Amino acid sequence: MAHLLLLEDDTTFSKLLSTFLGKHGHKVQVCSTLKDAKTALVNSLDEGSPFDVLMLDYRLPDGNSVDFLKQVRSDGNRTPAFIMTSFHDVRTAVNAMQNGAFDYITKPVHPEELLMVLGEALQKSDTSTSIKMASPAKGGKKLEKQSSDFIEGKSKISKQLYEYVRLVAPTDMSVIILGESGTGKEHVAKSIHRLSKRSNGPFVAIDCGSLSKDLAASELFGHKKGAFTGALMDKIGQFEAADGGTLFLDEIGNLGYDVQIKLLRALQERIIVPIGSTQHVKVDVRLIAATNEDLMTSASTGDFRDDLYHRLNEFKIEVPPLRKRGEDLPIFIQHFVDKANEELDRNVQSLSKEVMEVFQKYDWPGNLRELNNVIKRLVLLSKEEIATLNALPAEMITSMEEPQKSTGSDLKALQETHEKEMIEKVLQEVRYNKSKAAKLLNIDRKTLYYKIEKYHIE
Numbered sequence: 330m331a332h333l334l335l336l337e338d339d340t341t342f343s344k345l346l347s348t349f350l351g352k353h354g355h356k357v358q359v360c361s362t363l364k365d366a367k368t369a370l371v372n373s374l375d376e377g378s379p380f381d382v383l384m385l386d387y388r389l390p391d392g393n394s395v396d397f398l399k400q401v402r403s404d405g406n407r408t409p410a411f412i413m414t415s416f417h418d419v420r421t422a423v424n425a426m427q428n429g430a431f432d433y434i435t436k437p438v439h440p441e442e443l444l445m446v447l448g449e450a451l452q453k454s455d456t457s458t459s460i461k462m463a464s465p466a467k468g469g470k471k472l473e474k475q476s477s478d479f480i481e482g483k484s485k486i487s488k489q490l491y492e493y494v495r496l497v498a499p500t501d502m503s504v505i506i507l508g509e510s511g512t513g514k515e516h517v518a519k520s521i522h523r524l525s526k527r528s529n530g531p532f533v534a535i536d537c538g539s540l541s542k543d544l545a546a547s548e549l550f551g552h553k554k555g556a557f558t559g560a561l562m563d564k565i566g567q568f569e570a571a572d573g574g575t576l577f578l579d580e581i582g583n584l585g586y587d588v589q590i591k592l593l594r595a596l597q598e599r600i601i602v603p604i605g606s607t608q609h610v611k612v613d614v615r616l617i618a619a620t621n622e623d624l625m626t627s628a629s630t631g632d633f634r635d636d637l638y639h640r641l642n643e644f645k646i647e648v649p650p651l652r653k654r655g656e657d658l659p660i661f662i663q664h665f666v667d668k669a670n671e672e673l674d675r676n677v678q679s680l681s682k683e684v685m686e687v688f689q690k691y692d693w694p695g696n697l698r699e700l701n702n703v704i705k706r707l708v709l710l711s712k713e714e715i716a717t718l719n720a721l722p723a724e725m726i727t728s729m730e731e732p733q734k735s736t737g738s739d740l741k742a743l744q745e746t747h748e749k750e751m752i753e754k755v756l757q758e759v760r761y762n763k764s765k766a767a768k769l770l771n772i773d774r775k776t777l778y779y780k781i782e783k784y785h786i787e
C-alpha cells in the first residue's frame with residue numbers, strides 16, 4: 330500500500346480517482362489547493378507517515394503545481410511527483426520535468442495509464458540521484474548493441490550527434506550537453522561514459538533541478554556529522570561516489586552561486602572539502618553537464634559563473650529536438666511500440682495511416698519522452714494489432730486543427746469567438762474549477778476540456 334497525495338481541485342474527478350486508487354490498496358489524501366497540500370506535506374512528515382508519491386493537477390485555484398513543486402524541492406523534499414495536465418498544458422508539464430517532476434500524464438486520465446505511471450513512480454525511491462555501474466565498452470561497436478533500450482537513429486543530424494559522442498568519449502574532457510527537455514541528454518551522457526576509459530567505474534547522475542539550495546553542496550561534496558542541523562552522521566557526497574567514473578549533472582543552471590564556486594574548485598584542483606570538514610579529499614571524476622537553457626546568456630547576466638561555464642565547456646554537444654530528426658521518427662516509433670508491447674503485454678503490430686499522419690504533423694514539444702509516453706498510452710489502450718486514432722488523446726488530434734479566424738461576416742467564427750469569451754469568463758469566475766465551470770456552462774467536463782484546448786485558453 331502506498332501513501333499518496335492527490336492535489337486536484339475538481340472534486341468529482343478527485344473522488345473518482347481516490348476511490349479507484351483506494352480499491353487498488355492505496356491510501357489517498359486529497360487536497361484541492363496548494364495551501365492545503367503544503368500543510369498536508371508538513372503534517373505527513375511530523376506524523377512519521379510521509380507520502381510515497383505526489384500526484385499533482387497542473388492548475389489549482391491558488392497557483393500552479395510546477396511552482397509548488399519547485400518550492401517542495403527547494404525545501405529538500407524529493408518524493409516522486411507527477412503532473413496531471415490537459416493536453417493543452419503539455420508544454421508546461423514538460424517544463425515541470427526540469428523542476429523535479431518524474432513524469433506527466435495528460436487528461437482525461439485513463440485508469441490503467443495512471444496505475445502504470447504510479448507503479449513507475451513508486452519504483453523511484455529517490456528521484457534526484459542514481460548511481461549505475463555501466464557495462465564495459467567495446468571499441469567500435471554500435472551503442473545500441475550495448476544498450477538495447479536505446480537507438481541512435483539514421484538521420485544526418487543523429488549520425489553527427491553520435492560521431493561527436495564517439496569522438497569525445499575516450500578523452501577526459503568535460504562536456505556540456507545542450508538540448509530541449511526529453512531529447513535524450515542523459516542517454517547521451519551515459520553513452521559517453523560507456524565508451525570512455527572510465528566505463529568500469531560508476532556513472533552517477535544528479536538532477537540539480539530537484540536539489541534544494543540548502544542541501545545541494547552537501548549532496549555533491551558530502552558533510553561531516555553536526556555540520557548543520559539535520560547532519561546526524563557523516564555523509565559521502567556524489568563527487569566521491571563517482572570517483573574513478575563520470576558525474577552527470579543534469580539541469581546544471583539550477584545550481585546556486587556558492588555551489589558553483591565549490592564545483593569550479595573541484596574541477597580545477599580535483600579536490601573536494603566536505604561541508605564542516607577541513608580535510609581535502611582527492612577525487613578523480615569526469616564531469617558531464619546538461620542544460621536546456623542558454624547557459625552562455627546566464628553567464629553573461631551573472632546568474633551562472635563565467636569561469637565555470639568555460640571550464641565545463643571543453644566540448645559541446647547539441648542533442649536535436651525530435652521535430653528535427655526527420656527520418657528517425659518512424660524508427661523511434663517502432664522502438665517505443667516494441668518496448669511498450671513487452672512492458673504491457675500487448676501485441677500492437679503497427680499504427681494506422683491516420684495515427685502516423687498525426688505523429689508526423691505534431692511538433693513534439695516533449696521530444697522523445699513525450700513520444701514514449703504517447704506510445705505507451707496508445708499501446709495500452711489498443712486491444713487490436715493496429716493502433717488507431719481512438720487510442721490517441723482527442724486533444725492531440727484537435728491541436729492539429731487551425732483555430733478559426735473571425736472575419737466579421739463568418740457566423741460560425743463569430744459564434745466561436747463568443748463561446749471562447751464565455752468559457753474564459755466562467756473559468757475565471759470559478760477560479761478554474763473545471764467541474765463547476767462545466768456545470769455553469771451546461772456542458773460535460775470532457776467537452777469543456779475539448780473547448781479549452783480548441784480555443785487555446787490559458
Ligand SMILES: Nc1ncnc2c1ncn2[C@@H]1O[C@H](COP(=O)(O)OP(=O)(O)OP(=O)(O)O)[C@@H](O)[C@H]1O
Binds near residue numbers: 510
Ligand atoms: N536514443 C534513445 N533511444 C531510445 N529512447 C531514448 C533515447 N534517448 C532518450 N530516450 C528516452 O527518452 C526519454 C528522455 O530521455 P532523457 O531523460 O535522456 O532526456 P533528457 O534530455 O535528459 O531529459 P530532461 O531534459 O528532462 O532531463 C527517456 O524515457 C529515454 O528512455
